[in-house]
Structures are given as C-alpha cells and as structure tokens.
Amino acid sequence: MNTKLKPYLLLIPVMTIILGIFTFGLAMGLAQSFGYFPAIGLKDFTLKYYMEILTDKGFLSSLKFSLYISIVSSILAVIIGVALAYSILQSKHKKGIEEIVYKLPIIIPHTVAVLIVYNILAQSGILPRILFHLGLIHDQSQFPSMLFDKSGIGIIITYLWKEIPFIAMVVYTVLSNISNKLSEVALNLGASKRQVFWHVLLPLVMPSIISSFIIIFAFSFGAFEVPYLLGPTAPKTLPVEAYIEYTNPNLANRPYAMVINMILTFFSLVLIWLYQKTFKLISKYSGGYR
Amino acid sequence: MKRILAFIIIFSLVFSLAACNQNKSKVENISEMEWNQILESAKGTTVNFYGWGGSQMTNNWIDTYLAKRLKEEYDITLNRVPMNIDDILNKLLGEKQLNTEGTVDIVWINGENFYTAKSNDLLYGPFVEKLPNFKKYVDTDSVEVEYDFGFPVEGYEAPYGKAQFVMVYDKERVKNVPIDHKTLLEMAKNNPGKFTYPAPPDFTGSAFVRNIIYDIVGYEQFLTMKADKETVKKAIEPAIDYLKTLKPYLWKEGKTYPATIAQLDNMYSDNEVIMSMTYNPNSVAGKIITGEFPETTNTFVFEKGTIGNTHFLAVPKNAPNKAGALVVINFILSVQAQASKYNPENWGDLPVLDYQKLTEDEKKVFEAIKIGKGVLPQDYLLSHRLPEIPAKLIPIIEEIWIENIPTEGE
Numbered sequence: 113m114n115t116k117l118k119p120y121l122l123l124i125p126v127m128t129i130i131l132g133i134f135t136f137g138l139a140m141g142l143a144q145s146f147g148y149f150p151a152i153g154l155k156d157f158t159l160k161y162y163m164e165i166l167t168d169k170g171f172l173s174s175l176k177f178s179l180y181i182s183i184v185s186s187i188l189a190v191i192i193g194v195a196l197a198y199s200i201l202q203s204k205h206k207k208g209i210e211e212i213v214y215k216l217p218i219i220i221p222h223t224v225a226v227l228i229v230y231n232i233l234a235q236s237g238i239l240p241r242i243l244f245h246l247g248l249i250h251d252q253s254q255f256p257s258m259l260f261d262k263s264g265i266g267i268i269i270t271y272l273w274k275e276i277p278f279i280a281m282v283v284y285t286v287l288s289n290i291s292n293k294l295s296e297v298a299l300n301l302g303a304s305k306r307q308v309f310w311h312v313l314l315p316l317v318m319p320s321i322i323s324s325f326i327i328i329f330a331f332s333f334g335a336f337e338v339p340y341l342l343g344p345t346a347p348k349t350l351p352v353e354a355y356i357e358y359t360n361p362n363l364a365n366r367p368y369a370m371v372i373n374m375i376l377t378f379f380s381l382v383l384i385w386l387y388q389k390t391f392k393l394i395s396k397y398s399g400g401y402r
Numbered sequence: 403m404k405r406i407l408a409f410i411i412i413f414s415l416v417f418s419l420a421a422c423n424q425n426k427s428k429v430e431n432i433s434e435m436e437w438n439q440i441l442e443s444a445k446g447t448t449v450n451f452y453g454w455g456g457s458q459m460t461n462n463w464i465d466t467y468l469a470k471r472l473k474e475e476y477d478i479t480l481n482r483v484p485m486n487i488d489d490i491l492n493k494l495l496g497e498k499q500l501n502t503e504g505t506v507d508i509v510w511i512n513g514e515n516f517y518t519a520k521s522n523d524l525l526y527g528p529f530v531e532k533l534p535n536f537k538k539y540v541d542t543d544s545v546e547v548e549y550d551f552g553f554p555v556e557g558y559e560a561p562y563g564k565a566q567f568v569m570v571y572d573k574e575r576v577k578n579v580p581i582d583h584k585t586l587l588e589m590a591k592n593n594p595g596k597f598t599y600p601a602p603p604d605f606t607g608s609a610f611v612r613n614i615i616y617d618i619v620g621y622e623q624f625l626t627m628k629a630d631k632e633t634v635k636k637a638i639e640p641a642i643d644y645l646k647t648l649k650p651y652l653w654k655e656g657k658t659y660p661a662t663i664a665q666l667d668n669m670y671s672d673n674e675v676i677m678s679m680t681y682n683p684n685s686v687a688g689k690i691i692t693g694e695f696p697e698t699t700n701t702f703v704f705e706k707g708t709i710g711n712t713h714f715l716a717v718p719k720n721a722p723n724k725a726g727a728l729v730v731i732n733f734i735l736s737v738q739a740q741a742s743k744y745n746p747e748n749w750g751d752l753p754v755l756d757y758q759k760l761t762e763d764e765k766k767v768f769e770a771i772k773i774g775k776g777v778l779p780q781d782y783l784l785s786h787r788l789p790e791i792p793a794k795l796i797p798i799i800e801e802i803w804i805e806n807i808p809t810e811g812e
Contacts, residue, residue, distance in 0.1 A: 151495055152495075234672075234674070236673060236674040253595050257654055260659075260660075340661065343661075344657070345658050346808040356603065359488040359603075361488070361491075361514035361517070362514070363491075363518055363522065365797075
C-alpha cells in the first residue's frame, strides 16, 4: 500500500463523521439563515433576515461590544505576554517555579477563571472585603463596579488572565530557540539591550506574535461563556445574542440566530485566512537564523 | 489482508451505526390498548425521562424515590436524562427532520415550549384520558389543567406539579414588607442598590416583570390579547414606566441586571442585596436547611396575588416506549408520589391533585407533611394565585423590556 496515502485512508472513517456532521451543520445553519427551515414550515429563500439583523441597532451595538472586548483584551495580552516572555528569558533561574506558575492559567477552564474573577472583584468579593477591613472604603458599593458593566472590565480581565500566559508561552518558546549569537553580535557592535530587543529579537518573533494574536482574537470574539456570565444586560456580545435568539421558544426566530452565527463564521474564516498568511511568513523566516 | 479486513469492519460499523436507527418501527397502537395491557407491555422496559436537571433536590427525588418505586411496582427502569428544554426541543426537531424513531419517552415541559412542541406536531396524544389516576384525582375541568399559559392542553400533557411566584426577603434587613408595587418602590428608595431582579429572558426575572404588570394594570385583558407588539406595548406602558422609575434605586442603578436567578440568589446569600425571588415557593425552606439562605429568610406575595403555573409531562410523538411512559406518568399522579414530592425535604413541589377528590386518609398524608421555615401555607398561596399570561405574549413582553429598560437613559 502506498505509504503516503495510508494516513489519509486510515482517517477516512472518523473524518467522514466529523466533517460530515460539521459541513452538514454549517449547511443547515446557512440554509436557515436564508429562511429555509422546512421542519417548521419555512420554505422560501429570502435575504430578509440578513437585512433585518444588519440594520438592527441592538445588533450593531453587540458587534461593537464584541469587537471592543476582543481587540482590547488581545492587544493588552500580546503586549504584556511578550514582556513576560522576555523577562523570563532574561531571568537567571529559568527552570524554576515561575515556569509552572505562568502556565497554570492555560490549563484552567474559562468558567473556572470566571469564578475566580467573580469571587475577587464582585462588590461582595474578596478584594472589596479586604479594602473594607483596611478602612479604605466604607461600603461595598464604593468599590468600583467592574463586573456586569458596559465597560466589560471583568470580561477583559478574565481573558487577560487566560491569554497572557498563552502568548508568553508561545513567544518564550520561539525566543529561547533563537541563537544567542545574533544578540551577542549586536551587543558587540555596540547595541544596547533595548536596541537588541527592538531590532533583533522582536522582528524575529513577530510572525509568532501575529499568529498567536489571531488565535486569541478569534477565540475571544467567538467565545460564549465569559461574556454570558460576566457581561452586562445590554449590550450583549454576538455569541450571547445568538444563543438567546437560538433558545427563543418561538422557532420562527431561529433564522435570526443563524444569521448571527453566519456572521461569526464569516469573521472566523477571514481570521483563518490571515493565520495561514502569517504561517507562511513564519516558515519563510525560520531556519535561516539557527 | 488483515488490514483490509480491518478497513471493511470499520466502514461497515460506521455505516451500520448511521443506518440502524431507521429500521426499527414497532407497530404498537397504545390508544386502542386497555390499561392492563399497557401495564403488561411496559413491564421490564426502560423509560427515558428528559427534563431540566438544574436542581439537585429535584434530581434526587427522581433518582431515589421515583426510580426505585417504579422498579419495585412496575419493573420499569427509569433513566433520567438532564437536559434543558430548548435542547430537548431541538433534539425532537432534529429527529423529526431525519424521520427516525426517537430516544425521549417523557419530557418535562410547559408554557411556550409546550406551545412550540404541540404546534410543530412533536407530541403524542391526547393521552391523559388513558391514565386511571388522572381521572381519579385530578380536577379535569380546572383552568390550570386545561390550559398551559393560555394554550389549550387538549390531553397532550399531564400535570406534574405546581409552582407560584413568591418574593424572598430577610426579616432582619427588611422591616416594612412590601404588599404591592408601590410599597416595593418605597422599599427600594429606602435601600438604594439593595434590590434587583434577573434580566428577562431569565425565567424568574421574566415572571417578576409579569407580576409587576399584573399589579399595575390587572391580568384580565391579557388572557384574550392579540400577540401583536403595538397592542402589548400600549397595555403594559404604565408598568414599563414604573420599572423606569424603579431603575435608579436598583443594584448598580439598574444599568445592568443579574443574568440568572442563580446569580441573584448568590448575591442575596452574600448580603449584596436584601431580596431575592423564586418560582418555587417551597425551595426557600430547603435553602435555609442547607445554609445557603440565612435563618431569618421569609417569603411574601403581593396582596393582589402572584402568578402561578403548572408544569407538565408530555410524551413525544416518536417516543419508543409510549406504554412505559404512560405508566410512569400515571404513577407520578398517585397520592404517594405527589405527597413525597411535596415534602420540602424531598423537593417541595406543590401537588396537582384535587383536594375534593381525596379520601380522608389520603388528605391526612398531605396534612402530615411539615412545610418548613419561611414558606407560606398552601391555602394562602392558592387564594393569592393568578393565571399565567398566554405563552405567545411572553417573548413580546421580554423584547419590550430589553428595548426599554436596560438601555434607557443613554
């Protein structure tokens, strides 16, 4: 048997199920977003639902809120994550406890992260209680409201706690694989440490930074549980909005949920395409500097 | 050769799995069977009971009491599958689209979900007339049995239990207990930031909004109202204005609301607010026992009354074991099962049996049950009980709330 073909052949059974369900679901969603849902008696293709959703004020504020949360949390996570990775690289005892500690948040599920953030930052949480006992605030309600807020601080903090270590881990792995010679040459030629970071190391890890940025951006844009648990009543993020439309007992509302899902899918496809582009960039760069 | 064989086996397994669902089509005509025959054919079978699994007490009652008794008396294995009703509806809908035999035998359902399921032809029935206990114990002509959120039941679901909306407060911290929407507003003004309600479409939050509407504009007009947004909007306008007046005194000045009743309960336990609410009037006793709520927790209803509803059990049209399902539902309508369910130590769900139809001994079974701390007696609740708003109007009210209340003032 042809050895090149073998892995593909072996994968066929499971892939028919996985891809079959996936494409079937996607196709059904697409059909329903155009108003084709024969099980409840909707049989005509129409663009009505897209028009209605795309001109709806609630939808636009949801879209804005979703973009705001994912952009802010992803950019902050990248900046802090890279700084963390660089400081780990600089520190002397690399294999110490911190390597376990900074990887811990990656393993913990998002719902648990929400619980931790809630317990600490809610107005009846641990932090306000400590401040109260220290006499810094006189009432729980003096503590700034961070959760269930339109500013989305609670959601962003949860994402940051999960994503900074992820960025740091990816960037640190790449950084530690870059040969020391490059930095040493630059230092020898009179560059400062800062110049080495900005002009030698950062350009080399840039492709990985961009690709990991896309990953966390796509995740936070499409994620449901954190904004559902910590978000304000209005505006809601798009996935929460889609869920609420989906669970509406009136089945005639289903196309609206599917339109939102298709819009989320469209964003994801664009991000996958961007990711592929940067991946090509990575493979172009890697190898030459070893 | 071995490898090729392995391939063939895997492929055949995959495709037989996909195909096997379609070949079973037992022809069983339950509607023509006598009760004894139904009992006979249910013997030794498994019944899949799908329903909300969010309460440990409820789950416990089904797993320990109900399942055990069914096994002993009817040789039926009860398989409880916890699933939210919207997921169950989607499952039934998916099965209908694929035209396969189902997996669900009994579904715990009511309100707009029943409306959706029945109007999309997902349910089997009418079946309640088949059940001996239904005829024997249930007041078959009462509004609460004939209508589910204003939608005619027509024998497609059997009553399971009753609930009623009550407000929860702490005696220590609320001195003047509100009796209507006006005194509630006063209380909120005196305790700014200490009261709130879950945002609809949360079930309890939505019920709170409906209770406010009832208290301000009455309930009669809604029972026959057209499901039209403009009509509803006009009818509930005074209530929406009231909620706007209430808003600045709420938790976080009403800029945001707890997303679920669980969150509000949590905030109540944490002293962040001084009141909570529930659609199960007896649940408070359980929460005092477990220590979630303080000992001084009590409940009240508005003077004009609060909304009560009945939850039901239905059998899906494609249920594989309809005979078993009927036997289980019939047992749930027995005096022993309803009484055990009513006991707050087990669940605390209000019974659906008609007191007039019970014998003296049967009445004593219910009277012997202690209802527990913080709970209003059943006759008081029943005399302050209002019918639910028709299911079709509820999503419209929730929509109006979302458009008007949380985004107001920006």
